[in-house]
Amino acid sequence: MRLEDSGNGREVSTAHPPIDPNRPSAARIYDAYLGGTHNFDADRVVAARAVELLPETPQIARANRAFLRRAVRYATGRGIRQFLDLGSGIPTEHNVHEVAQELAPDARVVYVDLDPTAVLYGRHLLGEDPRTAVVHGDLQHPAAILAEPEVRNLLDLTRPVAVLMVAVLHFLPDGPAMDSALAAYRDAAAPGSVLAVSHLTSSGDPAQMERVTDLYNRAGTPLVPRDAAQVARFFEGWRLVEPGLVFGPQWRPDGEPVSEPARYLTLAGVGER
Template sequence: MNPAAIGGGFNPNIPNAARMYDYFLGGKDNLPVDREAAQQVLRYVPEVPIGIRENRGFLQRAVRYLAGQGIRQFLDIGAGLPTQRNVHQVAAEYAPGARTVYVDNDLQVLAHARALLQDSPLVLVAEGDLRRPEEIMRDPDIRRHLDFDQPIAVLLLAIVHFIPDSDDPKGIIARIRDSLVPGSHIALSHVVIDERPQAAPGVERVYQSASAPFVARMSDQVTPFFDGLELADPGVVNLHEWRPDIHHFTPRLEQVGAYFLCGVGRVPERPSGS
């Protein structure tokens, strides 16, 4: 579920975006270099840990929603380091027997996930890079684990804001969409800088020295990523606004404008002959 999909091999001297994410979540799978970089980010945007926790909440609500739509296959690209209430755990609760694939290209993430999930027959951990979606969608191991003739939910959570415009993120998402059968879904979340554009250059500088570059985008640059999908209510909104639980209330976010957008879209039926 995060920037590790663009990471690389283990280097204890380079801040790792996945380990920084883990630190923001309050995890222990991070190094001093990650904590130092994360603290620099927090000087620019102190609310980052709130957003990260909200992203985990969106993940859980989205998987629950998707299970309710009959989805029994989940493809999490940029999964990051395993933490509590991962995709396969939520799916097992609401859709017993559901199959999950976690994709990443960070070697540390892959090793950690495989060690934890090696005894889970419904879960596969696979190497892949979001910038090359065709390789992921055609991977023989992934295709053996998931039935691409049936609907699949692709999760792109807190990962596309690490894809530079030069790699055509909208085109990447469109190619993923076009490789899925109708009735499939794409869930996406993306940081936006509408609320604090002045902080963006500082955050970008921190991530320039990390394993993945952060790309600052405004909300009107993110909503087109959902083009070609039938959006579930309430559309593209802030994390805490997407189908919140009854008791879900984050006072510090209630009056905040666009800061971390998310949405879930269904792949529509294609015109006959297409």
């Protein structure tokens, strides 16, 4: 793995899939929000501008990551030992395999992402751990993803699986491709499986979200915020568990409820098959 960045002396990968450090990446921008180091100048410029427009952006990203951890703990508590994390992003602390395997050492995790940075760093971080794998793929092509050797070797889809789509569907446009993909993952999941989704929404502050959406669109990473009714459609064929589809911090919080949860501009829910 060879990477270089003029901003911090790192190197740019020449491996496949290639990384373009001059084009902002949604995964690397998100990494910048979380205080990570796997990002380039182009990503940090977008991240800094987003924070100017919406100062709560880093807190929103951290709250979303906290929802992911709670959803993983929920699935593990139901006896699920295999996880398919679609649009997983760049690995950071307390990622899916760390949370799941702390509770169940035999848990198996497959990360899937279209962003080459996420794939490269994920493979570097996980090394030879036989319980985990990172796949380069587009979640809108479920047949190809589910046929990947890493997926077939690690996940037994005749048994319950946790399908995670956290902070990813708002980067996909409405249309037949997304609808058929969601249906395919649902149909591939055995009874007892769970689906966890978080998604940006303009319900909390439409004006602020419109400005952030415009920023992402101009950066070449189109953003599609959706309202609660639109996000609820993603759970067709799944039964939403309590408390249903709510603002992210409201989904089974660990501690005291946060004030003004709508300002986190993220809807979250978990469904069961």
